[in-house]
Amino acid sequence: MTRIILSRLFQGLLTLFVLVTITFFLVRMMPGSPYTDEKALPKHILEQLKAYVGLDKPLPVQYLTYLKNLIVDQDMGILLKRDGVKVSEIISQSFPVSAFLGVLSIGIALIVGLPAGVIAAVKKNGPLDYACLGAAMMGICLPSFVIGPLLAVFAGLGLKWLNVAGWNTPTDWILPAVTLGMVNAAYIARLTRGGMLDVLNQDYIRTARAKGVPGHRIVTRHALRGGLIPAVAFVGPAFAGMISGSFVIETIFQVPGMGQHFVNATTDREYFLIQGLVLFYGFLIVGANLLSDLAQIALNPRLRASA
Secondary structure, three states, X not given: OHHHHHHHHHHHHHHHHHHHHHHHHHHHOOOOOOOOOOOOOOHHHHHHHHHHHOOOOOHHHHHHHHHHHHHHOOOOOEOOOOOXXXXXXXXXXXXXXXXXXXXXXHHHHHHHHHXXXXXXXXXOOOHHHHHHHHHHHHHHHOOHHHHHXXXXXXXXXXXXXXXXXXXXXXXXXXXXHHHHHHHHHHHHHHHHHHHHHHHHOOHHHHHHHHOOOOHHHHHHHXXXXXXXXXXXXXXXXXXXXXXXXXXXXXXXXXXXXXXXXHHHHHHHOOHHHXXXXXXXXXXXHHHHHHHHHHHHHHHOHHXXXXX
């Protein structure tokens, strides 16, 4: 187990280093600069601003300085258009909102997806199976940026049940959480169905049936643990993806999370904020994958034996 954890940590650190490097140079290749604005600044003012934040130095020097500040001082830099505001402050303020939205979304995805997958497997080739598969296929085919506006128009503008924008009351959480949750519920339902069917066709399940063990006990005590492994492997990266991939949803519903800051940072060319958010997203995905691997090992005896 220790060997696997150390191996995953090394791979994660290597991934983060490559991510930081690629992001740094891609950001510097963006057209324009942080000080490109509708109103052109005088040349000497522009040079003073670049010298103040170190953007006047050669690119390799900027890169090494960024790595040194990041590793030694844990400093992600400052906002170029809001002097004195650190990237770490923006992340610490917006991450709780994105994380809360992710928790709500993954909760909805699990509550809907797991039972649907189990029912579809137990009732294979029946009306319930087809209904669950059809709903899951719709959820997979319709992207969140289509479901979100449709829900906003239907439940917000049409029925006037919910606000279509804002993050002030608990009712404001419903539309963005449902939008993110339903898409992932579809994947979880299909993975759970596949995992359960594999387990239900095993010899020990047939033996249990032959001995007269009731169907509900076969499902809950013998099949569920193994059948959930594919869904468990998906949940970790999916949770990180809900936080890191909610740019469009946070923009549509005006949620003050990291996704909205990322979109604004790209339009404003806030170099350090883009780099800091990408690094933070990468850290979340690496951590979620590690937890997912550990959960699979805990659920699968063969993986535990090889660990």
